Amino acid sequence: MMTQLRAALAAALILLPGAAAAEAVLSYRMEETVEAPVDEVWKAIATAEGLSTWMAPAANVELRLGGAYELLFMPQAEPGKRGMEGTKVLSFIPGRMISYTGTAPPNFPTVRAQGGPWGVYELEPDGTARTRVVFHGMVPDRGEEWRAAFEAAQKAQREYTFPRLKRRFKEGPLSFGKH
Numbered sequence: 001m002m003t004q005l006r007a008a009l010a011a012a013l014i015l016l017p018g019a020a021a022a023e024a025v026l027s028y029r030m031e032e033t034v035e036a037p038v039d040e041v042w043k044a045i046a047t048a049e050g051l052s053t054w055m056a057p058a059a060n061v062e063l064r065l066g067g068a069y070e071l072l073f074m075p076q077a078e079p080g081k082r083g084m085e086g087t088k089v090l091s092f093i094p095g096r097m098i099s100y101t102g103t104a105p106p107n108f109p110t111v112r113a114q115g116g117p118w119g120v121y122e123l124e125p126d127g128t129a130r131t132r133v134v135f136h137g138m139v140p141d142r143g144e145e146w147r148a149a150f151e152a153a154q155k156a157q158r159e160y161t162f163p164r165l166k167r168r169f170k171e172g173p174l175s176f177g178k179h
Helices: 002-014 038-046 109-113 144-171
Strands: 025-034 058-061 069-072 089-093 097-101 118-125 131-140
Touching: 025 144, 038 118, 038 131, 038 144, 069 097, 109 144, 131 144
Parallel strands: none
Antiparallel strands: 025 131, 058 069, 089 097, 097 118, 118 131
């Protein structure tokens, strides 16, 4: 199954929305093992209810091609300043993989205006009570601002996303007053 997912990911790199056919793409891969069964991790990653227990105070997920995959880090803020608004599901395999368009923080205005990065979560059972989570992040290499956004995305994944996901299953639903 992982071979099929990797082949699909490689094909997706060629067809990324908004990326020119010959455009260079920056990518990174991160992996962690989470102490929870794959079906529980899937719910945490692919549902609004699950995402709101660890990733953002509010989320909007429509699990369908082109459906919403929005993470609202500041849900009370005015539209356009709440977080990952307008981001969409690119593809999914239920219980195994979800890919989505991303966005960039306001301090990367060009990247934000032109569609931002893309993300892919892959899940693989590691026994019955653990899940291997692989995240692939991608962004077109369109210059300095794009490379800075790429570095910021990697840092956020490493220092915020994966640690919070692991804590979610160690401690239960997380609050959003502190990271």
